[in-house]
Amino acid sequence: MSEYTITFIKNEQPKEKPDSDHLPFGKFFTDHMFIQDYSEEKGWHNPRIVPYQPLVIDPAAMIFHYGQTIFEGLKAYRTAEGNVQLFRPDKNMERLNRSNRRMCIPEVDEEFAIDAIKHLLHIDQEWVPSAPGTSLYIRPFIIATEPFLGVRPSKNYQFIVILSPVGAYYESGINPVKIAVENNYVRAVKGGTGEAKTAGNYASSLIAQEVADKEGYAQVLWLDGLEKKYIEEVGSMNVFFKVNGKVITPALNGSILEGVTRNSVIQMLKHWDIPVEERKISMEELYDHYINGELEEAFGSGTAAVISPIGELAWNNEHMIINDGKTGAISSKLYQTLTGIQYGTVKDPFNWVVKVK
Amino acid sequence: MSEYTITFIKNEQPKEKPDSDHLPFGKFFTDHMFIQDYSEEKGWHNPRIVPYQPLVIDPAAMIFHYGQTIFEGLKAYRTAEGNVQLFRPDKNMERLNRSNRRMCIPEVDEEFAIDAIKHLLHIDQEWVPSAPGTSLYIRPFIIATEPFLGVRPSKNYQFIVILSPVGAYYESGINPVKIAVENNYVRAVKGGTGEAKTAGNYASSLIAQEVADKEGYAQVLWLDGLEKKYIEEVGSMNVFFKVNGKVITPALNGSILEGVTRNSVIQMLKHWDIPVEERKISMEELYDHYINGELEEAFGSGTAAVISPIGELAWNNEHMIINDGKTGAISSKLYQTLTGIQYGTVKDPFNWVVKVK
Numbered sequence: 110m111s112e113y114t115i116t117f118i119k120n121e122q123p124k125e126k127p128d129s130d131h132l133p134f135g136k137f138f139t140d141h142m143f144i145q146d147y148s149e150e151k152g153w154h155n156p157r158i159v160p161y162q163p164l165v166i167d168p169a170a171m172i173f174h175y176g177q178t179i180f181e182g183l184k185a186y187r188t189a190e191g192n193v194q195l196f197r198p199d200k201n202m203e204r205l206n207r208s209n210r211r212m213c214i215p216e217v218d219e220e221f222a223i224d225a226i227k228h229l230l231h232i233d234q235e236w237v238p239s240a241p242g243t244s245l246y247i248r249p250f251i252i253a254t255e256p257f258l259g260v261r262p263s264k265n266y267q268f269i270v271i272l273s274p275v276g277a278y279y280e281s282g283i284n285p286v287k288i289a290v291e292n293n294y295v296r297a298v299k300g301g302t303g304e305a306k307t308a309g310n311y312a313s314s315l316i317a318q319e320v321a322d323k324e325g326y327a328q329v330l331w332l333d334g335l336e337k338k339y340i341e342e343v344g345s346m347n348v349f350f351k352v353n354g355k356v357i358t359p360a361l362n363g364s365i366l367e368g369v370t371r372n373s374v375i376q377m378l379k380h381w382d383i384p385v386e387e388r389k390i391s392m393e394e395l396y397d398h399y400i401n402g403e404l405e406e407a408f409g410s411g412t413a414a415v416i417s418p419i420g421e422l423a424w425n426n427e428h429m430i431i432n433d434g435k436t437g438a439i440s441s442k443l444y445q446t447l448t449g450i451q452y453g454t455v456k457d458p459f460n461w462v463v464k465v466k
Numbered sequence: 467m468s469e470y471t472i473t474f475i476k477n478e479q480p481k482e483k484p485d486s487d488h489l490p491f492g493k494f495f496t497d498h499m500f501i502q503d504y505s506e507e508k509g510w511h512n513p514r515i516v517p518y519q520p521l522v523i524d525p526a527a528m529i530f531h532y533g534q535t536i537f538e539g540l541k542a543y544r545t546a547e548g549n550v551q552l553f554r555p556d557k558n559m560e561r562l563n564r565s566n567r568r569m570c571i572p573e574v575d576e577e578f579a580i581d582a583i584k585h586l587l588h589i590d591q592e593w594v595p596s597a598p599g600t601s602l603y604i605r606p607f608i609i610a611t612e613p614f615l616g617v618r619p620s621k622n623y624q625f626i627v628i629l630s631p632v633g634a635y636y637e638s639g640i641n642p643v644k645i646a647v648e649n650n651y652v653r654a655v656k657g658g659t660g661e662a663k664t665a666g667n668y669a670s671s672l673i674a675q676e677v678a679d680k681e682g683y684a685q686v687l688w689l690d691g692l693e694k695k696y697i698e699e700v701g702s703m704n705v706f707f708k709v710n711g712k713v714i715t716p717a718l719n720g721s722i723l724e725g726v727t728r729n730s731v732i733q734m735l736k737h738w739d740i741p742v743e744e745r746k747i748s749m750e751e752l753y754d755h756y757i758n759g760e761l762e763e764a765f766g767s768g769t770a771a772v773i774s775p776i777g778e779l780a781w782n783n784e785h786m787i788i789n790d791g792k793t794g795a796i797s798s799k800l801y802q803t804l805t806g807i808q809y810g811t812v813k814d815p816f817n818w819v820v821k822v823k
Contacts, residue, residue: 138525142525166520167521168521168626169492172529173521174537176668176669257492293657295657298658298691301653308533309533311531312535312659313659315570316568322618334655334692335691335692345617
């Protein structure tokens with residue numbers, strides 16, 4: 110039996126599947142999960158697919174104290190023909206290992222990880238919903254499990270993949286949202302962990318999100334942690350602005366997460382001969398464009414929502430209403446095209462789609 | 467039965483206690499642990515002391531994905547008379563709630579938390595070691611347990627306290643260590659979570675620590691994340707410098723953890739009529755003092771090590787040897803006095819000690 114042989118223990122008590130017309134995000138989980146262990150002696154070993162079940166972890170496990178963990182998020186889509194397919198899983202696994210390196214977690218074999226995900230999807234294939242806009246969200250994550258209270262990298266880890274059938278991320282569909290520019294709290298700074306998909310970045314963001322929520326905003330727009338001047342991300346998405354026919358997005362600077370959807374948006378816009386600039390953008394510059402009538406569209410990009418148009422941006426006392434608060438043409442075309450490729454209804458010019466046999 | 471009645475389930479299979487002459491830090495745990503649950507409906511409820519055991523947690527629990535968690539660290543000391551006592555537990559519980567507020571975790575009742583810790587210590591009192599320099603390390607922590615993949619504060623938590631008999635934090639005792647000034651990585655920045663005792667800060671620090679370790683340094687000295695110019699902390703300790711007879715420590719600025727030992731050091735120095743300044747200190751200023759022969763001592767302060775003298779500070783290509791690489795008089799006096807108060811051999815002028823009945 111090779112280190113790559115996945116053991117399978119079937120769930121003999123499968124759950125009832127939730128109503129696929131009213132699926133919340135990330136609340137229901139399928140019948141099985143993937144687990145693999147790491148130890149210094151054996152490296153990554155004992156890959157297995159087992160019934161979805163609670164983890165049994167020592168209370169001194171380092172994940173609970175020092176947050177050494179990373180995760181990924183991608184989706185499996187049901188095509189009209191009934192097949193199941195993935196969107197650029199190689200990009201997610203590349204990033205998973207980049208996150209691992211930053212967080213001192215041993216790297217995984219990216220190809221094997223994709224195979225393991227496909228294997229798990231094959232077993233739980235009936236859980237991939239088929240209602241419009243639904244998908245099966247895939248959450249790979251790694252946690253430090255050594256029971257030890259000293260501050261150093263753990264010697265033991267678990268790599269786990271769980272699956273969750275989901276509806277649209279925003280219940281109201283692709284509708285522009287109101288976003289507040291965050292002036293007090295900071296998500297990440299160069300030299301920190303902003304580039305890594307790690308728990309601490311999200312923990313840090315909760316308080317700003319809570320304040321924004323109370324004031325009626327869907328998300329916050331994060332500014333750079335140094336000067337609180339340059340635009341970084343929106344909530345847990347990357348952000349784009351259409352200005353005078355050009356699309357501008359903050360350049361990857363060490364504190365911005367490199368989104369797979371961000372990368373796909375940039376490639377798609379170039380494919381359409383729409384100029385894209387990756388560079389620093391200050392709120393002042395954006396506001397000037399807005400005042401001059403040059404800010405045509407704004408949207409976030411991410412795996413969960415794909416494209417999330419921004420209808421209003423609140424900055425200090427200014428309320429910038431973008432494109433009359435409506436979804437713009439480019440936002441809409443990107444959404445239709447990317448989701449079309451994901452669900453197999455639109456031609457895939459980049460070979461982004463990976464079929465699950 | 468009130469919400470403050472602690473249920474007790476005795477461990478009928480107590481473990482053998484480790485040799486107290488060779489205790490590592492944070493590796494052995496006692497026979498019991500404290501757990502309390504939180505739900506929106508019930509608030510904090512069901513406090514219980516149970517046999518030390520693994521946690522059984524859904525793999526979708528938010529702690530594993532978004533790192534919503536905080537912790538504390540304090541110690542119980544065995545006196546010459548055989549009694550057990552705590553050092554300023556009220557300060558730890560105050561900070562626990564400050565951390566909770568930053569991380570959107572519901573606050574705990576501080577007095578009840580101290581009572582619960584005392585109760586647990588009473589049950590596991592035989593685990594408080596008596597060899598010189600040993601103690602029982604107390605680790606309270608709170609984790610988000612709701613199984614949900616959306617990014618928002620959890621609706622469920624567990625407050626847990628585990629105990630670990632420990633030797634000295636540095637195996638070689640109070641001996642000056644070599645510290646490297648960190649120029650690439652950043653621990654925390656104003657607006658982030660540096661003030662909170664939360665997992666992400668420690669996860670973020672691992673990579674710099676690993677590099678320093680390979681180069682022969684015990685810890686890194688963190689600079690501010692904005693200009694990489696001002697001194698913040700050393701490893702997971704606060705830092706002090708004696709310059710021209712005065713003691714200087716970085717002022718609390720929003721990204722520095724407010725250490726209980728830091729506070730105790732400042733109070734003790736004032737009690738001794740030694741001038742203390744809490745203010746910004748740049749590496750350039752420190753280097754100038756060093757070159758002028760005015761840098762007399764440097765030391766870190768923290769619960770684990772109490773006082774950790776710094777014998778060498780490496781900054782770019784400069785190797786600053788402090789006090790001939792030896793433990794300074796003030797470092798030594800602080801260590802003797804603070805540990806003396808903790809173990810009950812030195813008069814406690816501030817009523818810092820709390821006896822466990």
